Amino acid sequence: xxxxxxxxxxxxxxxxxxxxxxxxxxxxxxxxxxxxxxxxxxxxxxxxxxxxxxxxxxxxxxxxxxxxxxxxxxxxxxxxxxxxxxxxxxxxxxxxxxxxxxxxxxxxxxxxxxxxxxxxxxxxxxxxxxxxxxxxxxxxxxxxxxxxxxxxxxxxxxxxxxxxxxxxxxxxxxxxxxxxxxxxxxxxxxxxxxxxxxxxxxxxxxxxxxxxxxxxxxxxxxxxxxxxxxxxxxxxxxxxxxxxxxxxxxxxxxxxxxxxxxxxxxxxxxxxxxxxxxxxxxxxxxxxxxxxxxxxxxxxxxxxxxxxxxxxxxxxxxxxxxxxxxxxxxxxxxxxxxxxxxxxxxxxxxxxxxxxxxxxxxxxxxxxxxxxxxxxxxxxxxx
Numbered sequence: 001x002x003x004x005x006x007x008x009x010x011x012x013x014x015x016x017x018x019x020x021x022x023x024x025x026x027x028x029x030x031x032x033x034x035x036x037x038x039x040x041x042x043x044x045x046x047x048x049x050x051x052x053x054x055x056x057x058x059x060x061x062x063x064x065x066x067x068x069x070x071x072x073x074x075x076x077x078x079x080x081x082x083x084x085x086x087x088x089x090x091x092x093x094x095x096x097x098x099x100x101x102x103x104x105x106x107x108x109x110x111x112x113x114x115x116x117x118x119x120x121x122x123x124x125x126x127x128x129x130x131x132x133x134x135x136x137x138x139x140x141x142x143x144x145x146x147x148x149x150x151x152x153x154x155x156x157x158x159x160x161x162x163x164x165x166x167x168x169x170x171x172x173x174x175x176x177x178x179x180x181x182x183x184x185x186x187x188x189x190x191x192x193x194x195x196x197x198x199x200x201x202x203x204x205x206x207x208x209x210x211x212x213x214x215x216x217x218x219x220x221x222x223x224x225x226x227x228x229x230x231x232x233x234x235x236x237x238x239x240x241x242x243x244x245x246x247x248x249x250x251x252x253x254x255x256x257x258x259x260x261x262x263x264x265x266x267x268x269x270x271x272x273x274x275x276x277x278x279x280x281x282x283x284x285x286x287x288x289x290x291x292x293x294x295x296x297x298x299x300x301x302x303x304x305x306x307x308x309x310x311x312x313x314x315x316x317x318x319x320x321x322x323x324x325x326x327x328x329x330x331x332x333x334x335x336x337x338x339x340x341x342x343x344x345x346x347x348x349x350x351x352x353x354x355x356x357x358x359x360x361x362x363x364x365x366x367x368x369x370x371x372x373x374x375x376x377x378x379x380x381x382x383x
Contacts, residue, residue: 001043001044002045003044003045004045005045005046005047005048006041006042006045006046006047006048006299006305007048007049007050007072007073007074008033008047008048008049008050008074008076008077008078008295008305009049009050009051009065009068009069009072009074009076009077009078009079010026010029010049010050010051010052010077010078010079011051011052011054011061011064011065011068011077011078011079011080011085011089012025012026012029012051012053012054012079012080012081012288013053013054013055013056013057013081014026014053014055015053015055015056016055016056016057017056017178017179017206017207017208018056018081018082018178018205018206018207019056020206020207020236020237020239020240021081021205021206021234021236021282021284021285022054022056022081023278023279024236024279024280024281024282024284024285024288025079025081025103025104025284025285025288026051026288027271027274027275027278027279027285028103028271028281028284028285028286028287028288028289028292029049029078029288029289029292030049030274031267031270031271031274031275031289032288032289032290032292032293032296033047033049033292034274035270035293036292036293036296042296042299042300043299043300043303047296050068050072050074052064052067052068054079054085056081056082056178056206058082058084058085058087058088059088061079061080061085061088061089062088062089062091062092065077065079065088065089065092065093065100066092066096069092069093069096069098070096074098075098075099075305075306075307075310076098076099076100076101076295076305076310077089077093077098077099077100077101078100078101078103078288078291078292078295079100079101079102080100080102080103080104081104081284082104082148082150082205083104083106083107083148083149083150083153084148084149084150086100086102086104086106086115087149090112090114090115093112093114093115094112094113094114097114097307098114098307099114099115099116099305099307099310099311100114100115100116101115101116101118101291101292101294101295102115102116102117102118102119103118103119103284103287103288103291104119104284104287105119105120105121105125105231105232105253105283105284106119106121106150107122107149107150107153107154107157108121108122108123108153108157108364108365108366109153109364109365109366110364111332111333111364112333113311113333114307115333116291116294116314116328116333116335117333117334117335117362117364118287118290118291118294118326118328118335119283119284119287119335120231120252120253120254120283120337120339121334121362121363121364122154122157122364122366123360123362123363123364123366123368124254124337124339124360124362125231125252125253125254125339126154126157126158126161126231126252127161127339127366128252128339128341128354128356129158129201129229129231129250129252129341130158130161130162130165131161132250132252132341132353132354133162133198133199133201133227133229133250134162134165134168134198137198137199137226137227138167138198138199139162139163139165139166139167139168139169139198140167140168140169140171140196140197140198140199141158141159141162141168141169141170141171141197141198141199141200141201142170142171142172142173142191142192142195142197142199142200142201143155143158143159143170143172143173143174143200143201143203144173144174144175144176144185144188144200144201144202144203144204144212145174145175145176145202145203145204146175146176146177146178146180146203146204146205146206146208147175147176147177147178148178150203150205151175151203151204151205152175154203154231155173155201155203157366158201159173171195171196171197172191172192172195172197174188174191176188176204176208176212177208178205178206178208179206179207179208180204180208180211180212181208181211182211182214182215182218184208184211185211185212185215185216186215186219188215189215189216189218189219189221190219192219192221192226193219193221196226197226198226199226199227199228199229200216200226200227200228200229201228201229201230202228202229202230202232202233203230203231203232204230204232205232207240209230209232209233209237209240209241210237210240210241210245212228213228213233213237213241213245213246213249214241214242214245216228216245217244217245223247223248223249224248227248227249227250228249228250229249229250229251229252230249230250230251230252231251231252231253232251233246233249233251233344234251234253234280234282234283234284235256235257235280235281235282235348235349235350236279236280236282236285238344238348238349239280239348243344243345243346243347243348244346246344246348247344247345247346248343248344249343249344250341250342250343250344251341251342251344251350252339252340252341252342253282253283253340253342254283254286254287254323254337254338254339254340255282255283255286255287255322255323255338255340256283256340256342256349256350256352257280257281257282257349257350258342258349258350258351258352259322259323259340259352261322261324263320263321263322264322264323267289267322268281268322286321286322286323287335289321289322290319290321290322290326293319293321294314294317294319294328295310295314297313297317297319298310298311298313298314298317299313301313314328315328315329315330315333316328316329316330323337323338324338324359325359326338326359327359329361329362332362332364334362334364335362336359336360336361336362337359337360337362338355338356338358338359338360339355339356339360340352340354340355340356341353341354341355
């Protein structure tokens with residue numbers, strides 16, 4: 001049996017507008033690899049990451065994915081943040097029949113036999129967020145997003161979910177460049193003040209998310225009356241904008257740092273030992289972390305990472321992740337996850353106000369809308 005190292009591809013952005021999340025995803029990946037190697041590797045073989053900076057640019061993702069496959073001879077890639085980057089890499093892994101693990105929430109309505117989707121699909125965050133916000137604040141929504149596919153599709157889904165509620169209205173929908181500044185948001189908040197929605201749904205990503213929330217604060221709006229609800233604002237973005245700016249706004253995600261399970265607390269301790277405070281754990285960090293362990297467990301059973309051998313051992317597999325026990329659905333390649341709603345607090349963390357007590361099955365095409373079993377909801381209006 002060979003003892004040669006196992007080389008895996010890693011594609012995240014160290015520079016550019018999405019580098020804050022990209023660095024955290026890289027560090028989640030490296031933490032898992034370090035844990036695997038410290039335990040003896042996989043079947044006695046060391047795992048070696050071959051990592052490139054994709055510069056927050058979809059074309060660079062595609063170029064480097066092909067380099068990983070053809071020059072570095074990897075069979076498995078961990079990577080991609082924005083949907084535009086995943087869609088750039090998708091035809092590459094399909095062309096060469098390699099496997100991509102994708103650790104980011106996305107807009108759904110996709111399946112590839114060459115991708116394992118470990119981030120939340122819309123039925124694992126959008127459905128729950130729409131129900132929570134309309135129940136606590138009302139059903140008049142203003143949609144704001146970055147100018148690429150995920151915000152357009154996520155806003156379409158959120159609009160459809162909200163419009164099913166009594167008294168609903170989509171009062172506005174605006175898009176901004178990925179490098180938008182506070183000045184770009186000023187006319188949007190003028191319009192929001194005029195139209196007075198019950199809440200604002202944000203799919204703004206990258207560095208411009210901090211500018212969006214600061215512009216909200218500068219506009220003098222009150223999160224107790226008209227909060228921002230998001231799928232993409234995590235602890236990392238709070239670190240960019242400041243705790244006071246983020247406080248009172250909501251995010252739907254399978255993972256928050258504030259989960260008090262032993263598995264999460266122990267994982268955070270190991271992470272801080274390895275990286276200090278250089279990156280902030282968040283929903284994308286957690287998926288990047290646990291998907292490497294899914295791969296390692298499957299490799300140990302398959303003895304190989306060729307897709308035809310390893311994929312049967314990934315599909316249907318389970319793992320105790322920091323968010324809870326997750327499972328990869330064998331039919332659609334997405335992951336059973338635990339929807340949660342968190343409200344940002346003054347400590348730069350999220351107070352979890354609602355969470356699933358069982359994993360919600362991934363339904364990327366929104367055939368059904370299952371909320372899952374929820375714990376008692378804290379009163380959002382009193383936080």
